[in-house]
Amino acid sequence: MRELDAKQITENVAQMCKEAAYYLPKDVYEGLKRGRETEVSPVAQNVLDQIIKNAEIARAEDRPYCQDTGMTIVFLEVGQDLHITGGSLEDAVNEGISKGYTEGYLRKSVVAEPLFNRVNTKDNTPGVIYTKIVPGDKLKITVAPKGFGSENKSGVKMLVPADGVEGVKKAVMDIILHASMNPCPPMVVGVGIGGTMDRAALLSKKALTRSIDERNPMPEYAKLEGELLDLINQTGIGPQLGGSTSALAVNIEWGPTHIAGLPVAVTICCHAMRHASRTL
Template sequence: MRTINVEQITAEVAQMCKEAAYYLPQDVYEALKKGRETEESPVGQVVLDQIIRNSEIARAEDRPICQDTGMTIIFLEVGQDLHIEGGDLTEAINAGVAKGYTEGYLRKSVVAEPLFDRKNTQNNTPAIIYTKIVPGDQLKIELTCKGFGSENKGGIKMLVPADGVEGVKKAVLDIIQHASCNPCPPMVVGVGIGGTMDQAAYLSKRALMRKITERNAHPDYAALENELLGLINKTGIGPQLGGTTSALAVNIEWGPTHIAGLPVAVTICCHACRHSHRVL
């Protein structure tokens, strides 16, 4: 049985918040540069130049890529042979988020209650935390800062099996075209297929944590990812003001579902697809 203290977890999460806000992942950066090379719209080329330069300045100067430093979403994999001592795991993670957002001068965007008084918690907590128990004695932490300009444009479609692959493609494109330029494209699109309504939404979030250069292990879903990317890039949405680089990638995650169901969820991420990873 391996032991880890919550203080270490808090310290790591704090650093991860700052890293995610400042440093665009290399795969996303390279995809933006590739998009700039193939972008056909002169205006789109200028926009991509500005987006790329912005990410370079953020990395060089340890400054946020975007003023919306997001709501923190964390995926945990906790080894069943790991003992966490010194306090509560959830409290330790939220303490890390509070520390990171305060020390990093990141905008605090979380309100404690969603409808009536909407009072800001002043430290960007609580985080959204998904926990999975796995074999082993390690703690894997994946963190993303999810901005809401793009989050607000996601959606769920509850299809039936008869809708099939064509129905899935139509559902995804309907959500993307309704979002249009509002999610600050070029987008990274996470698609969750299967499960229940809530599970599909979870899968669509989880899909955004995968490198955008990595295709789904299932060849049929990998082919669908590529097809959807091509269809989205034909919409003309482009990098904010029109063009051919509407999305950088489509990542699909799927799960078993009911014989009567075919849930499809889409989570859209802006060009600042920010995340950080640790294994403790």
């Protein structure tokens, strides 16, 4: 049984919150540059130039590349042979979020109660924490702050098996077209297929932690990712003011589901595609 001090978790989560806010992942940065090379609209070219320059300044100066530094989603893969000492795992993660957002001067956007009072917690806690028990004695942490300009345009469609592939495409495109330019495109689109309503939504979130250059290992889903990306880029939404670079990637994750169901969830992320991972 390996032991890991909760303080180490707190310190690492704090640092990861800052890294995710300051440093656009390399795959997304390169994706933006590829989009700039293929974009045909002069206005969209100018928008992409500004987005790319903004990411470069943020990295160079350790500053957030978007003012909405998100609600902090944290995925934990906990080895079954690991014992956390000195405090609880969730408390350690939330302390890390608080520390990172305070030290990093990141905007605190979380309210404690969603409907009647909406009082800001003033440290961006609590995070949205998902924990999975895995073999081994390590702890993998993925911090994925999620801005709400794009989150507000995400959605779930409960299909039936007879809807098939074409039904899935229509469900995804209905959500994308309703979102239009509001999620600050170019977008990265996470799609979850299968499970239950909530499981599909979780799968769509997990899809956004995958590199935009990595296709689903199952050929049929990899093909569907490409088809959906083409459809999205044919809409003319473009990088906020029209153009051909509406999305950089569509990432699909899937899971088993009920014989009567075909849940489809779409989580849209703006070009501020924040995430950072570490294994302790």
